[in-house]
Amino acid sequence: MTVSTPPLKEQADYAAFEALDLRIGQIREVLPFPRARNPSYKVAIDFGPAIGVKWSSAQITRYAPEELLGKSVVCVVNFGPRNIAGFLSEVLIMGAANAAGETVILSPESDVVQGGAIY
Numbered sequence: 001m002t003v004s005t006p007p008l009k010e011q012a013d014y015a016a017f018e019a020l021d022l023r024i025g026q027i028r029e030v031l032p033f034p035r036a037r038n039p040s041y042k043v044a045i046d047f048g049p050a051i052g053v054k055w056s057s058a059q060i061t062r063y064a065p066e067e068l069l070g071k072s073v074v075c076v077v078n079f080g081p082r083n084i085a086g087f088l089s090e091v092l093i094m095g096a097a098n099a100a101g102e103t104v105i106l107s108p109e110s111d112v113v114q115g116g117a118i119y
Contacts, residue, residue: 021078022118023047024108025054025091030065033057035085041065042087045075048115057082057089062102074106074118 025045033040039061046053054077060068076092083089095103 019078020076022094023051023075023077024072024112024114024116024118025075025077026114027068027071027073028053030068033085033087035087037085040084041068043068043093045073045091045093046114047075047077048113051077051115054090055088056091056093057084057087058093058095058105059103060093060095060105062104068105071105072108072112072114074108 025047027043028046029044031042033042036057036059038059040057040059041061043056043058043060044053045056054075056075074094076094077090079092081088081090094106096106098104
């Protein structure tokens with residue numbers, strides 16, 4: 001199966017990128033989310049003492065919950081919370097589609113600091 005790549009979006013200036021607060025977090029808890037419209041988990045992500053634990057609704061069900069525990073992920077931490085099927089999603093876990101169209105999380109392979117900013 002070939003996944004189509006969406007067209008490039010309108011060019012953004014550097015200030016738009018600077019407005020995003022991208023951080024490294026570590027997945028601490030993964031719960032089922034049967035009320036979500038699309039298959040999803042409720043995911044608790046620990047960003048360290050400065051930010052703490054935040055929750056996300058994530059369509060990353062290609063992974064078993066036990067595969068996700070302890071994994072480092074890239075997240076946007078400064079979007080406003082979104083109510084998704086009665087659940088308050090506080091951060092966005094970054095991901096991309098694989099060749100099968102499944103969402104794959106962006107997980108750093110290097111030794112990065114939990115809660116560290118991405119620049």
